[in-house]
Amino acid sequence: MNRYLLLNIILFIFSVNTIAQVQDSIPVDLAELDTFAIDSVESDSISDEMLELDDAMNEIFSERMDSLFHSWEVQNRFDFDSSEVVFNSFPTNISDSVYMERLRDIEQVVDFSYNKVVKRYIQMYTEKKRDLVEVMLGLSAYYFPIFEETLDKYDMPLEIKYLAIIESALNPTARSRAGANGLWQFMYGTAKNMKLEITSFVDERRDPLKATDAAARYLNRLYDIYGNWHLAIAAYNCGPGNVNRAIRRSGGKTNYWEIYYRLPRETRGYVPAFIAAAYTFEYHKEHNLVQRYPDIPLSVDTVMISDYLHFNQVAAKLDIDKEELRALNPMYRRDVIPGKAKKPYPLVLPNSVILDFVDKDTTIFAFEREKYFPNNTLMDPTSTSYFTPADIKGKDKVVYTVKSGDNVGFISSWFHVRASDLRYWNNIHRDIIRIGQKLAVYVPEGQLAKYEKLNSMSFAEKQASIGKSVKPAAPKKVEPLDPNYVYHTVRRGDTIWDIAKQYAGISSDDIMKLNNLTNDRGLYVGQKLKIKRKG
Template identity: 80%
Template sequence: MIYIFSLLLFTNALAQEADTAHTLDDLQLEADTTGFNALDVDDMLNPIFSDQMDSMMSSWDIQNRFHFDNSEVRTLDYPKNLPDSVYINRFKEIEQVVDLSYNSVVNNYIKMYTEKRRDLVEVMLGLSAYYFPIFEETLDKYDMPLEIKYLAIIESALNPTARSRVGANGLWQFMYGTARNMKLEITSFVDERRDPIKATDAAARYLTKLHDIYGDWHLAIAAYNCGPGNVNRAIRRSGGKRNYWEIYYRLPRETRGYVPAFIAATYTFEYYKEHNLVPRFPEIELSVDTVMVNDYLHFDQVSAKLHIEKEQLRALNPMYRRDVIPAKANKPYPLVLPNDVILDFVDQDTAIFAFERNKYFPNNTLMDPTSSNSSYFTPVDIKGKAKVVYTVKAGDNVGFISSWFHVRTSDLRYWNNINRDIIRVGQKLAIYVPEKDKEKYEQVASMSFAEKQASIGKSSTPNTTRTTKPLDPNFEYYTVRKGDTLWDIAQKYAGISADEIMRLNELKNDRGLYIGQKLKIKRKG
C-alpha cells in the first residue's frame, strides 16, 4: 500500500562542504589575553565562512540548479557603511528571544553577508522559503525561539548534503556519534542527517538539552558548534563567567565567529530588502509530495518509468546514499517527487517496482554496497570504460567538468582523489567514459569554454569576455583573483566605485568575473 502525504519542498542546494562543523572537544584553546573591547576585528571574520561561501558559489548545485540570467540587471546599488545607530535600531525592532548583541565583530559579518557574498545570500534566501517552514514547525513543537532557524545558515548554508572536513553532515551538521545518540538512522544506504525533517527534529532536541544545561542561548549555540566540553573548559578557565563575550578568547578559534555570524545572519534575513537583496530560486520542480514506499526501490527504476532525471530525485531525496531506498513492508521510507508525477507513480507503482527488478535487486535482496573510503556514493564501474585525460584550465570547476563529460561529480572526485572540490590550473584529471565515445570526449580538451558549455546546452555568457585584448595604456589593470567581487576590487582604488568598474568593463554583475580576468581601472590624476 502507498500512503500519500503533502510536503513542502526540500531541495538539494549548493554544493559542497560546510566547514562550521561540530568539532572535537579536544580542540586547542587559546589563552584570554584581552577584553572584548580590544578584539582584533579582522581576526574575527573567520576565513572558514568565507571559504565555505566561495566553494558553494562554484559548486555543481549552484551552477546547475539555479538560473543566473546574465541579461537581467542585478542592482549594485545597495547601502554601504551604515552608521551603527541604524543597525542598533533595526536589531531593536526584531522580535527576539536570543540576545542579538551588536558590536564591531557582528558588523563585520553583516558586511560579509550584505556586501561581499550577496549572490550566495540571495540563493539562500530562495532556499529559505522552503526550508524555514519546516524548521519553524519543529521549533514551535519544542517551544523554542523561531530565530534558531538561522543557525542552519551558519551550519550548512542550507545544503542538506553538506559534509565538513571532520565528518559532520547535513543541514544541521551532525557528527556520527551525536546523530546516533539523537536516534538518527545512519546505514550504508540511509543517512538521516541529510533528511531535512528528521535532522531538524534532532537538532531541536539537542539544542533544547544544551539550553537546559547553560540557561543561555549564546552558550548553547556555541556548544552546538564545538561541543559542551570546550564551552565548559572556557567557563572554568575564565573563573566561572557565563557570558559568551567574556569567555570569547577561551573558546576554539572557529567557534568565536559562530555566534556573531548567527546574529549577522539573523539581521540579514530580517532586513534583506533594505540591502536590495533579491531571493533566487532553484531551477527544479518546487511543488512536491511524498509517497511512502514499502519495498526496495532504485532511483533508476523511478527515472526510467516516470521520465524524471535521476539528479532531481537525488536533489529531492538527499538522505539516500546510494540511489537505493531500502524499504520493507515493516519499515517504509519516504520518496519525494514533483507534484506533476506523483499520481503517475501511484498509477504505475507495480510496473515501477517490477522494472528490471532482478538487475537492481537480484533474488529480491539488496546488493552489497560498493565499499569506498566513507564516501556517500557507489563509484561507477570503470571496466569497459575508456580513460580520457583532461587538463584543468582557468575558470574550470568540478561541476563544469563533470557536466562536460556527463559523469557524476562524486565519481570525478573519487577517480582523482579531489578533496573539497579543490582543483588547480594545469592539473590532469582522469575521466572514464564509454569506449565508443572516447574520441568525442577527447575533443573536449581542445574546445573553448563557450564550446564546452554549448555542448551541454548551457550559456557561456559569463565567460564571453575571455578573449585576450591589448592593454590600453590609458588605464590601470587589475587581475581578478579567487573570491573577488566588484565591491572588493573597488575598495583597492581610491575614488573608484563598483558601478564604475562594471560600466568600464561592460559587466552586468559579479558573475561576469573570472579568475585571471584583467579589469580596466580608470587612472586618477
C-alpha cells in the first residue's frame, strides 16, 4: 500500500476515535503551549467535599493580575488618587445557593459548574482584587466587542471571551515567565503555527484582532479533539499532551472534575477561574463593582499603511500622544509600521483624528523621513535613533539610584526612554527593581546634566518634569491604642481577609466592624487594626 495513503487512513482513524483513545501523537501546533509536570494522586475522581483549596493556585492568577495593575499603562491611564479613601460596601458571605442560581441564569453553552474552588476564585475577584476587576471591566468595553465578533464568526460560545481575563487580565502586552505573549498568551511556536507574524518590528500576538482570531481557531481545533469545552480550555492552558495523559491516567474519564488532580497544578485552577470570571463580569453590579475606563479613546477606526511610518511622525503632525499610539497599536515593537505596497499594516487611531490623518497623510509620511528611514529603508533596530543598546556610542550614560515609589514605567518616563530599553540596559526581569539599585540610563549626548538632576529630585518634582501632578496625601488620623484590644499592624499587600486568617475565631466581618471599615481600600501600611479583646 502507498505509504502516503496509509498515513491518511491512520490520520482519519485518529480523528474519529473517542477521546479516551486520544494519544500523544498530536500535531505540533497543538502542543506548543506551556507544559508542567503532572502531579500523581491516589483518587481518580473528585467531589466537592474532596476538593482541596490550594492557595498557590490563587497566587498564580493573583500575580498575573497584579502585574497588570502595577504596569505603567494602568498606573498612567487610569485615575487612581492615592490620597482618596473610598468606602464602597459590598456583599460578603453570600450563600452557595445564590452563586449556583446566578450561574444557572447566565445564558451559556460552556458548563458553569460550581464548587468550593469556583467559590474561592469568585471571592478573589469580588472581594480581594476589586480595584483590578474594575480596571478590567473598563477595558472590556474596548476588547469584548472584538472578542465577541470573532467568536460569532466561528460559531463559538460567546462566553469564551472571559478566557482572556484568565490569560492576560486584558493586558495586550502581557508576557509570562515562560514567554507567552499578548491578550491570549501565545507561545512563539504556537503563534507561528497559527500563522501569526513575529518579526523584529511586528508581534501579532499583541494585535487584538489577529491574536483573537488565532485563539478562536486554536480553541476550535481543541474542541474538535475533545468535544468538551472544559477540556478544550484546559488544553489551551497546558497543552493537549498533558490533558491526554490526565485522561489516560484516570482510566479514560473525560469529565474535567474527574481528572482534576491528574492535571498540572496551574491548569486545575484554570477552568474554575474562568467560571468565576464569567460570574464576576455578569454580576459585577450585584457586588458594587464599577467600571474604571482607561484614558484612551474607546471609539477608534483603522487605516491601512502601505509605506514605512514611525509613531514620532504621526505624533508630530496630529493631536495625539505617542504613548496613546502605543496603547492603541501594541503589535508594533519599535514604534515602526513596516508597511509596503504589497503588504499594508493597520494603524488604529481615535475617530477624532482619522480625518486629519487622511488630510495630512503626505505631510506625515514626509516629516523627517530621512531621519527615520534613510534612503527609504528600514534601519537596523539595534542602531537607530529610537533604539539604543547599552554599548553604542553617541549617548551619555546616567546612573540613577532607585527611590521608594519608583517603578520601571515612571523611570522610563522621566528619562524619556522606552521601558523595554531600560530593562535591556539593566537586565531587569518582570519589572522587579529595588530601592538603592543603580540603573544605567542612556540619554542624548550633551544632556547629561539635565538628566542627572533627576537623582536629587522628589517624586513630585520628577512627575512635574513630564507634566504630571501629584496630589499630596491626606494626613491620616492616628487614634490612640486601646490597651484592652489585640492589634495587628498592616503590612504591604495585606487584605482584611488575609489578616483574619491569622487569628483563630476571627472573621473579616469582625475586623471591619471593630475598625469601622467597609472594605480593603481603607487600609494603609503601618495602620493598627483592632482584632479582638484581650483575655
